[in-house]
Amino acid sequence: MSYCNRLEERNTLTYVLLLLGYCLFLSPLTVSAQTLADRLGYPSGTKLIIVHADDLGETHAVNAAAIKTLEEGSINSASLMVPCPWFPEIADYAKSHPEVDFGLHLTVTSERVYYRWGPVAASDKVPSLLDEYRYFHHDWEHNQHINANEVEIELRAQIERALAMGVRPTHLDSHQYRLIVNGKDLFDVLLRVAHEYKLPVFVTRDWFPDHPYLQESLGPDDIVLDHTVTIGPEVPAEKWAEFYISGLKHLKPGVTEFVIHPGFDDEELRAATRERSTWGAAWRQRDFDFFTSDQFRQILAQDNIKLITWRDLAKMVARK
């Protein structure tokens, strides 16, 4: 249990940092004069959101919920975990729905206890990423040595598998933000690989105060979102809708990515996530329920919030 508790503490810490970033963006002091929306030619003050589902490929319950929300228009973007057992299901869907905005949710941890996965690269090429059973580490301990070259080998293997299986990704992001928050070395690997494959990376200005190396490494051609909103373990279940409504009502001009985790609270997902409630089955069902609600759609219409995808962003930036 102590290991799980440590995991949870680390996850909580990560999300507290992310939420701090979100709070900072609410302060007018940190809002830059020129947002990504400005750069894209939208009238000043336009509010755009990407409603982005994470973790596709991890379980069937997540794939099924994501496909339903994509087809009903509740979300408009998502990213896929290539090393996970259900990746073939969602890759098949992506191949037959090339218009959908799918990125790759690059994954170098296997955070669950009863249901796990390992690397796409040969395990003897990426030993620092693996535990003694050849799964990805549950999580990275504070003093864990993660070899950046091995991360690069694994990221390339994941992208190559996705391409070979017919996925045409629109962007890259990082499962559990590992490649964002763990220092310049890993972020530079992510950025180098992204540039090579000509794919934008999900980065937001909200993160710059806590991780200044992000801004240092990014170049003028990189897409940087203005803001992000994601829910954390400090929000009780009964306040779920309230959190998202507040996020939408206080939305700032620019492009904001809502990072959400829809899934169905069924036998499979309950079993796969049962060692802790954070990002568990009930959590994911709550995300599914809010983003498929009439309330969510009504707020978008009432507040004139526009939807944008990574495909739109890449195209519009390319046109400039």
Place this chain on the structure above:
Amino acid sequence: MSYCNRLEERNTLTYVLLLLGYCLFLSPLTVSAQTLADRLGYPSGTKLIIVHADDLGETHAVNAAAIKTLEEGSINSASLMVPCPWFPEIADYAKSHPEVDFGLHLTVTSERVYYRWGPVAASDKVPSLLDEYRYFHHDWEHNQHINANEVEIELRAQIERALAMGVRPTHLDSHQYRLIVNGKDLFDVLLRVAHEYKLPVFVTRDWFPDHPYLQESLGPDDIVLDHTVTIGPEVPAEKWAEFYISGLKHLKPGVTEFVIHPGFDDEELRAATRERSTWGAAWRQRDFDFFTSDQFRQILAQDNIKLITWRDLAKMVARK
């Protein structure tokens, strides 16, 4: 679809061969004078069965059904697929229930389409076992080159992971019978590894007529079951119970392993097996239903059929 059809044809062929073996054992001509039961000291004519669930670790629905049938006494033996995503769940159960008769269901194929897995060994050490995406092949084509040395590397990696995770296996068997029916080279690898780890291998005399190399390779200290019963795709759903009842009513003296595939016909298993109905979710639910039925228990009692496990067999042979 044609690929799936070919898969199904090959599976069907394998099971037709196995069922032919079963038919042969019904003929008095092939019943040896000395059965394993005789060797173990049981009175002549004793009928013993192992009720054995395959494929644990493959999905949660299979693990959950197997645990329920083990705890209710409907099955008394099972084997675990180490490369599969849900192996950690069943390994954890095995570790905390060391009295249960768990073997390893050595796995070198990944026969599904939407849900897949790869090797435990480093993928660059076992290239002949893998497809272009680094999953195990769906199945082995007729002219597929499978390198026996690579099979040995993979089997050792599976056993070592299981031991490291606290599983103490009682026996070895082979998923889809690949290491049994594909020739002497692979069977000899299986037998060599089994001898090294001092584990019995599931082999039955029923298979000798079709695969004479089995008998040639086995030594006097190897355990050989007398018979096996397993259901095949030629049995329609409504004849399921009838098939098993007939198998039990016509049981011959000696040790017979009933190889069954219990699982729950739920969202996860339906999705994981949806490309074909053979060994699918409904199939596995039917196995669960028959072997947890009062009818099954009544026949065992009425016909004085005794239960035996691989643990019993290994112990009793060791005592002799």
